[in-house]
Structures are given as structure tokens and as C-alpha cells.
Amino acid sequence: MRPNVNQRLAIARCVICVGPGGVGKTSTSAAVAIEAARRGRRTLVLTIDPAKRLANALGLPEIGNEERLIDPSAFTRQGLAPPTAPLSAMMLDIKRTWDEVVTRHHPDPERRQRLLENPLYVAMSTALAGSQEYMAMEKLHELSSRTHDPLDLIVLDTPPANHAVDFLEAPNKIIDALDNDATRWLLEPYHQKKKLTKKLFDAGSSFFIRTISRFTGTELLTDLGELLAGFQGMFDGFRARAEAVRKLLAADTTDFWVLSTPLQADEAQDFWARLSERDLLVAAVVLNRATPDPYDGAGPADPAALLAAIQRAGGSPELAQRVVAVTQQMATQAAAERARAEVLRGAVAGTPVILVPQRPEDVHDLVGLEALRQGLFG
Amino acid sequence: MADGAQSLLDRRFQVVVGKGGVGRTLVASAIALRSARSGRRTLLLEVNAPDNCAATLGVAPAVDVPREVMSELYLCRMTPEGAMREYALLVLKFKALYTLVFENRLVKYLLRSIPSLGEFTMLGKAWYHAEERLPDGSLKYERVIIDAPATGHAITFLSVARTVADITPPGVMKDAAEKMAQLVESKDYSALHVVTLPEEMPVNEGLEMLAAGRGKLRMTAGVGFVNRRLPSLVSSAEATTIDALDPKAPGLGPYLQAVAGRRARERFQGAHEQRFREASGLPVLTIPELGPGPPALEEVVQILGGSKP
Numbered sequence: 012m013r014p015n016v017n018q019r020l021a022i023a024r025c026v027i028c029v030g031p032g033g034v035g036k037t038s039t040s041a042a043v044a045i046e047a048a049r050r051g052r053r054t055l056v057l058t059i060d061p062a063k064r065l066a067n068a069l070g071l072p073e074i075g076n077e078e079r080l081i082d083p084s085a086f087t088r089q090g091l092a093p094p095t096a097p098l099s100a101m102m103l104d105i106k107r108t109w110d111e112v113v114t115r116h117h118p119d120p121e122r123r124q125r126l127l128e129n130p131l132y133v134a135m136s137t138a139l140a141g142s143q144e145y146m147a148m149e150k151l152h153e154l155s156s157r158t159h160d161p162l163d164l165i166v167l168d169t170p171p172a173n174h175a176v177d178f179l180e181a182p183n184k185i186i187d188a189l190d191n192d193a194t195r196w197l198l199e200p201y202h203q204k205k206k207l208t209k210k211l212f213d214a215g216s217s218f219f220i221r222t223i224s225r226f227t228g229t230e231l232l233t234d235l236g237e238l239l240a241g242f243q244g245m246f247d248g249f250r251a252r253a254e255a256v257r258k259l260l261a262a263d264t265t266d267f268w269v270l271s272t273p274l275q276a277d278e279a280q281d282f283w284a285r286l287s288e289r290d291l292l293v294a295a296v297v298l299n300r301a302t303p304d305p306y307d308g309a310g311p312a313d314p315a316a317l318l319a320a321i322q323r324a325g326g327s328p329e330l331a332q333r334v335v336a337v338t339q340q341m342a343t344q345a346a347a348e349r350a351r352a353e354v355l356r357g358a359v360a361g362t363p364v365i366l367v368p369q370r371p372e373d374v375h376d377l378v379g380l381e382a383l384r385q386g387l388f389g
Numbered sequence: 390m391a392d393g394a395q396s397l398l399d400r401r402f403q404v405v406v407g408k409g410g411v412g413r414t415l416v417a418s419a420i421a422l423r424s425a426r427s428g429r430r431t432l433l434l435e436v437n438a439p440d441n442c443a444a445t446l447g448v449a450p451a452v453d454v455p456r457e458v459m460s461e462l463y464l465c466r467m468t469p470e471g472a473m474r475e476y477a478l479l480v481l482k483f484k485a486l487y488t489l490v491f492e493n494r495l496v497k498y499l500l501r502s503i504p505s506l507g508e509f510t511m512l513g514k515a516w517y518h519a520e521e522r523l524p525d526g527s528l529k530y531e532r533v534i535i536d537a538p539a540t541g542h543a544i545t546f547l548s549v550a551r552t553v554a555d556i557t558p559p560g561v562m563k564d565a566a567e568k569m570a571q572l573v574e575s576k577d578y579s580a581l582h583v584v585t586l587p588e589e590m591p592v593n594e595g596l597e598m599l600a601a602g603r604g605k606l607r608m609t610a611g612v613g614f615v616n617r618r619l620p621s622l623v624s625s626a627e628a629t630t631i632d633a634l635d636p637k638a639p640g641l642g643p644y645l646q647a648v649a650g651r652r653a654r655e656r657f658q659g660a661h662e663q664r665f666r667e668a669s670g671l672p673v674l675t676i677p678e679l680g681p682g683p684p685a686l687e688e689v690v691q692i693l694g695g696s697k698p
Binding site: 032033062134171195303305306309311312313314315316317318321324326334337338341342372375 | 578591622623627639640642645651653656657673
């Protein structure tokens with residue numbers, strides 16, 4: 012028997028929530044963090060792009076990368092049990108994290124400044140595919156290895172992904188995009204202390220470069236050369252931290268939570284399989300937004316009694332029929348979702364599968380998070 | 390049909406945007422099908438999202454060149470690699486040169502690290518098809534409908550022409566970018582349609598996208614679509630009747646629980662739909678949720694005022 016989510020939450024140092032978009036990753040991450048902090052663990056939840064009202068509920072400011080302690084009185088005011096250890100939240104700002112990484116790790120102050128000011132750098136830091144994921148990992152590494160205000164648990168909310176591997180492969184992809192044979196070839200003169208632009212546009216120096224520049228324009232290529240040159244000297248650090256993150260992800264105190272919905276149970280299974288085949292620990296599969304079963308805890312259903320009651324209250328038999336039909340429809344849907352979850356349970360080799368009922372509205376406040384927390388941890 | 394929606398759905402260059410999972414592909418496919426059925430030759434372009442439109446339309450998967458999949462309806466996919474190849478061939482006009490240079494491993498690496506180059510070439514392809522002419526000088530495709538990527542990516546995609554036009558020195562690339570930007574920004578030809586669900590995050594993102602469209606992208610706002618809206622289960626008079634029932638009476642519990650849950654969702658959806666209508670100022674069309682699965686394409690075509698097959 013594998014440990015259940017309650018047992019895992021007592022020992023995990025990192026919880027990473029993965030899944031497709033729109034399945035409640037941010038709110039689930041927050042609910043997990045609240046539960047851990049209630050149990051006395053110093054917890055930080057790192058989110059990517061929270062809904063505005065949820066961000067407000069967590070006390071997150073508009074600007075990113077600032078750690079905010081969640082005031083326990085925010086819970087007590089709503090009649091909820093407060094955390095017994097510090098609980099903080101942070102919103103990841105991709106551009107700022109790039110700036111922080113470059114500022115902290117770039118060996119050469121002058122080139123560092125040129126890099127930060129390069130027009131393509133700004134575009135790259137936000138537009139390059141995998142940039143979000145990579146920066147989430149850089150931040151995770153920084154937070155997990157810090158010595159002041161150490162944390163017992165970091166809960167990471169990840170960007171929406173089609174495949175679990177998008178997230179895992181991001182660091183290598185980014186490093187590869189910035190540092191490869193082509194870059195080194197282009198930058199050769201840089202190391203020979205020649206002017207980069209001279210190499211680029213020296214007549215006859217490069218048939219390739221001239222042809223590409225017919226296509227892109229010359230200025231763009233110069234900026235690109237400068238951009239790539241700007242990153243020189245940083246790659247060893249990138250690689251070392253990517254390796255450290257890889258170890259962190261594989262650690263037996265790092266738990267993945269796969270989040271999805273009953274309608275997207277196939278995707279959940281795919282995420283589970285891809286994580287498991289890499290020997291990563293999936294602690295739970297959560298299917299949010301399950302259709303609530305109207306027969307659940309509401310006593311017996313008697314259509315004749317409903318018809319009689321509605322008619323007594325002046326309603327039509329047709330109204331009674333409609334109500335019976337919609338109830339039946341919900342119950343059928345709920346049963347189908349439970350059956351799908353059961354199939355999933357069989358496929359994920361003992362990983363707990365948790366079905367969380369849909370609430371009328373998206374979770375956007377502490378009361379909503381509390382309901383979600385109860386759904387997850389009982 | 391909402392005021393003004395009809396003429397916006399008749400424009401030459403229409404882009405459909407919205408948060409991931411809200412039903413952009415369904416709406417884009419329905420707009421394209423409506424247009425094709427009205428006898429206009431229509432090209433539906435999907436951006437870097439394999440097979441979604443084809444699956445929605447129930448036809449064979451899209452390829453890199455437009456292919457007629459139904460009468461007057463052409464489907465084509467755009468990928469950064471495919472579009473870059475096509476664009477380079479247009480510029481270089483010499484295939485051997487393309488192969489020699491662009492198929493070079495080093496060059497491929499290099500091009501991949503230029504941010505937004507993929508978006509630029511894809512938008513370039515869209516522009517090319519929107520301007521493509523038959524020998525008699527008439528437009529090859531009377532309408533081009535783009536199933537755009539999700540919000541953040543869509544803004545990059547649609548702003549790339551203006552950005553390139555503004556930052557590059559005079560030359561081939563600047564000229565192309567300027568023409569592309571003019572099409573995107575055209576007051577007469579283009580429209581930006583926004584799809585959302587009646588929920589918090591999708592509405593927020595839809596409004597953000599719209600603000601970017603009207604501001605930075607200088608586009609004409611099109612039609613707003615609220616997808617998967619639960620229809621009212623009961624009228625307000627019937628609601629009063631239901632509210633008068635005793636939830637503790639034997640046999641009624643599950644029914645009242647089901648109705649209460651359904652009505653709560655309808656109310657929250659209504660509030661988000663209202664917020665979207667007011668904040669967007671768009672003519673809004675509502676696509677009802679008819680079952681647990683996605684709404685059928687034909688129903689959406691009817692909602693858009695299109696004819697039956």
C-alpha cells in the first residue's frame with residue numbers, strides 16, 4: 012500500500028502540481044499549501060498566473076517575485092482555522108526571474124548590462140518557448156537552497172502543459188537554444204576579440220550569413236549575435252543548476268501531483284505515465300470539477316412525491332418532469348465520472364486518485380480554498 | 390443575432406482568440422463553415438495546433454498547403470518550420486539555395502533562437518493567402534479565418550508584424566512586415582473575435598486580449614462569444630414554486646439539491662457573462678451548453694446565422 016496524501020504531505024519538501032490548463036492547478040496548489048501550514052510546516056506556494064481574485068485572497072501583489080506572508084487573521088476573520096506555521100505566497104514573474112538570474116550569475120558586469128538592454132533579450136525572456144518552465148525551475152532551485160528563512164515545503168504551480176515532459180525538458184531546451192554549435196560558430200570572432208558585426212557582414216566571409224540576412228535583415232542578426240554573445244560565460248552555471256534541479260525533482264521528498272478533470276482523465280493518465288517512467292514520484296492524481304451526485308447524502312428520491320409537491324405548490328407536471336430529468340442527468344454523469352476514475356485508479360498502480368466535486372463557481376477566496384482542501388484531504 | 394455581429398462575421402480577415410480550452414476552434418470552424426455556405430471561398434488557418442479544426446469539421450487533417458475540405462471551404466495548418474520554408478522560398482525564389490542554406494543544421498539552430506521568427510513567418514503566410522489573387526485579379530480566398538493560439542501567444546503572433554516593421558531597417562523584411570501590419574490593423578477588412586466561457590479566468594483573459602487588440606495591436610474588435618452557457622432550467626415563476634417546497638419532505642432531497650446546484654451555477658455564469666458584455670462592449674453571441682460533451686458544430690453555425698448543409 013502506497014502512502015496516502017496525508018502521509019506524504021508530512022515528509023515532502025517539494026510538491027509540484029502539473030496538468031493541462033483550466034483544471035484548477037493554482038487553487039489546488041494553494042489548498043495543498045494551506046493544509047501543510049496548518050500542520051505546522053513552513054510553506055511557500057509559488058504560482059505562475061493566478062486569477063486576480065485568488066491572488067487577492069492570497070494577499071499577492073500585482074507585481075511578481077515578491078514573497079508575501081499570508082496573514083493568519085485572514086483565515087480567522089472567515090471563521091477558518093489559521094496556519095500554525097508561516098505560510099507565504101509568491102507569484103513568478105518570468106522577465107524578472109531572467110533579470111535576477113542574469114544579474115546574479117553573469118560573470119562580466121559590462122556584458123551583463125549590454126545583455127539586459129538588448130532588444131531581443133526582452134522578447135526572448137518572455138516569448139521563447141519553455142521560458143516560463145525554465146524560470147519556474149530556477150526559482151524553485153533558488154528557494155529550495157536558500158539558507159535564510161528556510162522552508163519545509165515549496166508548492167509549485169506550473170504553467171499549463173500538453174505533456175508532463177514539456178516541464179521537465181524546459182531547462183535543456185532553453186540551454187540548447189542559446190548555446191549550440193551554431194552559436195559557437197557565429198561567436199567565434201568574439202573569442203578572437205574581433206568585432207562581431209565584422210564577422211557577420213564581412214563581404215565573402217559567410218555565404219550563409221549573407222543569405223539569411225536577405226531573409227531577416229542585417230540588424231536582427233547583429234542583435235541576435237550580441238544576445239548570444241551576452242550569454243557567454245553563463246552556460247556552465249545554467250547547466251550546473253539544471254542538474255541540481257534534476258536531482259531535486261528526482262528526490263524522494265519531491266512529490267508530483269497530477270491535476271485534471273474527469274473529462275480529461277486520459278490526459279491525467281498520460282501525465283502519470285510520463286512522470287512514472289522517469290522514476291518521479293506521483294503522490295496523487297486529482298480530478299477537479301467532478302459532477303456532484305445529487306443522490307449523495309440527500310436521502311431517497313421519489314418522483315411521485317416531487318410531482319405531488321410541485322402540483323400542490325401550483326407548478327405544472329411538466330416542471331416536475333424537467334426537474335427529474337436534470338437530476339437523473341447529473342446522477343448519470345456523476346456515475347460515469349466515478350467509473351472513469353475507477354479505471355484510472357486501476358491504471359496508476361496504487362497512486363491515490365481523488366475526485367473533487369465541482370463548486371458552482373471557480374475557487375477565488377479562502378472559503379473556496381477550504382472546501383477544496385477538505386475535498387483533497389478529507 | 391446581436392447588433393452588428395453579422396457584418397463583422399463577413400470580414401475578409403478574421404482572427405479568433407481566447408484562453409486555452411474555451412472553444413476557439415469550434416467558433417473559428419463555425420465562422421468558416423458559415424462563410425463557405427454563403428458561397429464565399431473561405432480559408433481556415435490553424436496556428437500550430439495540429440488537427441483541431443479538422444477534427445471539429447470531421448475532415449482529414451490539415452496540411453501545410455490549403456486543401457478544399459468541403460464546398461468552398463479550404464483548410465490549412467501553419468507551423469513555424471513550414472511557414473519559414475515557404476516564406477524563404479518566396480524571398481529567395483530558388484529552391485536549391487533554400488535547401489543549401491536553410492536546411493543547414495547550424496542555420497536551423499540559429500533561426501530557432503531568433504525570438505518570434507516563427508510567429509513572423511506564420512503571420513506572413515496568413516497575409517500571403519489573404520492577398521493571393523487568381524489570374525483574373527480577384528481574390529483567391531474571399532475570407533481568411535484564423536484559429537489563433539491561446540492568449541499570450543496570440544498577442545505575440547498578432548503584434549509581430551508591427552514590431553518587425555518598427556525595428557528593422559528598410560529592406561525586404563520591413564516592407565513585408567509593413568504590409569502584414571496593415572492587414573492586421575485594417576479598419577475595413579479585419580476583425581478580432583474573442584471567445585470565452587462564463588467563468589472568472591476565461592473572462593479576465595478574454596478582456597485582456599481584447600484590450601491588447603484594441604490598444605497595442607490596433608485591431609478592430611469583432612464579436613464576443615460566450616461558450617458553454619447553461620440555459621435556464623426553470624423560469625422565475627417556476628423558481629418561486631420550487632423554493633416553496635420543503636427540502637426535508639421525504640423523496641424531494643436529491644431533486645432540490647440538483648436544482649439548487651444547477652441554479653447556483655447559472656447565476657454565477659450569468660454574472661460572468663454580464664461582466665464580459667459590459668466590459669467588452671462587443672456584440673455578444675451565446676453558445677448554450679447542451680450536454681457534457683462539446684456543442685455540435687452545426688448548432689453554432691445556426692447561432693451565427695449560417696444556412697443548413
